[in-house]
Amino acid sequence: MTDQGHQTNQDRKEFSDEAGSLWRIALAPSVWAGHFVLCYASVSLACVRGLLPIEATRLSLIAVSVIVLVVFVWQGWRAWRQWAPERGHPSALSEGKAEDRHRFLGHATFLLTLISGIATVYTTLPLLLLEGCR
Amino acid sequence: MPFRALISPPLAGLAAAQRLSFQRIRGRGLRTTAAALVLSGCSGRQSVLDPAGSDAQALFTLFVSLLVGAAILWVAMNGLFYWFTRRSTGTLPERSGRMLILFGGVIAPTVVIGAVLLWGLSLLPDQRAPGDGLTVSVLGEQWWWRVEYTMEGVEGSVVSANEIRLPTGQRTDLRLTSDGVIHSLWVPALGGKMDMFPGRETRMSLEPVEPGIYRGQCAEFCGASHAWMAFMAVAMMPEDFATWLEAEAQDAAEPQSDAARRGLAVFQAAGCGACHTVRGTPAVGKVGPDLTHVGSRLTIGAGRLGATLDNIER
Ligand SMILES: [Cu+2]
DSSP states (O other), X not given: OHHHHHHXXXXXXXXXXXXXXXXXXXXHHHHHHHHHHHHHHHHHHHHTSOOXXXXXXXXXXXXXXXXXXXXXXXXXXHHHHHHOGGGXXXXXXXXXXXHHHHHHHHHXXXXXXXXXXXXXXXXXXXXXXXXXXX | OOOGGGOOOOHHHHHHHHHHHHHHHXXXXXXXXXXXXXXXXXXXXXXXTSOXXXXXXXXXXXXXXXXXXXXXXXXXXXXXXXXXXIIOOSOOOHHHHHHHIIIIIIXXXXXXXXXXXXXXXXXXXXXXXXXXXXXEEEEEETTEEEEEEEETTOOSOEEEEXXXXXXXXXXXEXXXXXXXXXXXXXXXXXXXXXXXXXXXOEEEEEOBOSOEEEEEXXXXXXXXXXXXXXXXXXXXXXXXXXHHHHHHHSOOOOOOSHHHHHHHHHHHHTTGGGTOBOTTSSOBOOSSOOOTTGGGSSEETTXXXXXXXXXXXX
């Protein structure tokens, strides 16, 4: 009983860890998508409806972008550690062991965070270069 | 519709237009001839490849750079493809392969696309930069252009149609809107295009550099006669422009000849004034284009026909 109980507990913990890292995989792309929608929506409200002052909107969105990028750096660093590339190349992670799955999720999270970061920078560039609604 | 009466053409205007086209031909002669050998068909009064305004020039530079960049990339990619499939077909060390993917597949595209994005975005504010005092308001109609000139610090405005005249060497504000459907104003030789929306005002500005006569075209499908919805954009030396605007602000000239007087009588008897305005006469209709000084315009029917007497009689 004790041996089996121990095994089950460890499985459970492992499972909840991996469930957590599955969520983290989706975090960066979701944050990018939210940021994108927020930018479009608030600039439209400012320029088309005139409900928000454009300059304040622009600066706030730039601030949000900075926060998002800080979150991505932190997230990317965590994913990098989970991936642990120094412990062997990802092409060797195909043995189906729990350890491989764990590192694979880190690898995927890292790459998705990187591309979400680039996309967020691209979304922010117009805010930096274009002023006003013209 | 014989209203020759209205065509008491300010001959000075016609002569100025001719002088303009002559200047353009002379000024651009050498360059155009050299280019014509390579790019015949790319020059002309409605071509982005023959820029005559500072905005069009900036877009042209961007276009040529993208084209050259794309050509280099294409050759390099095909060269690599050839090299790795025909010349060096052995396996690549894993480390070099990974480096190739990291630089060629991640870093290079990110940097190149980022640079092009930065460049393109940095051009946008210039194309909408505030003007130097002259504002041309254009209202898109189905299917013609209502044009109104206002000068900063000068009371009143000058209404015209289907022809936009701009002074060279200065930036002119364009305020665009539309009636009913979406149009888009584009003079390829002078700058980029801007959509015209019902109930909204969009803005752009143009800075012609070389005097000349360019063709503008509606660039957003707007119904049956969309393809016919054109206009002439005339870039004039600032002093010529001032003279023209002053003349344009005057009421229509009194008919001088018998034919002209007869035309005025027909215009009034046929009720043309219900839709068309001719300043200085009882004709104050707002539905159709303002026909004051129509004789001095370069085309009639929104750029469709040359302004000859035969065409006007149709
Ligand atoms: Cu149109």
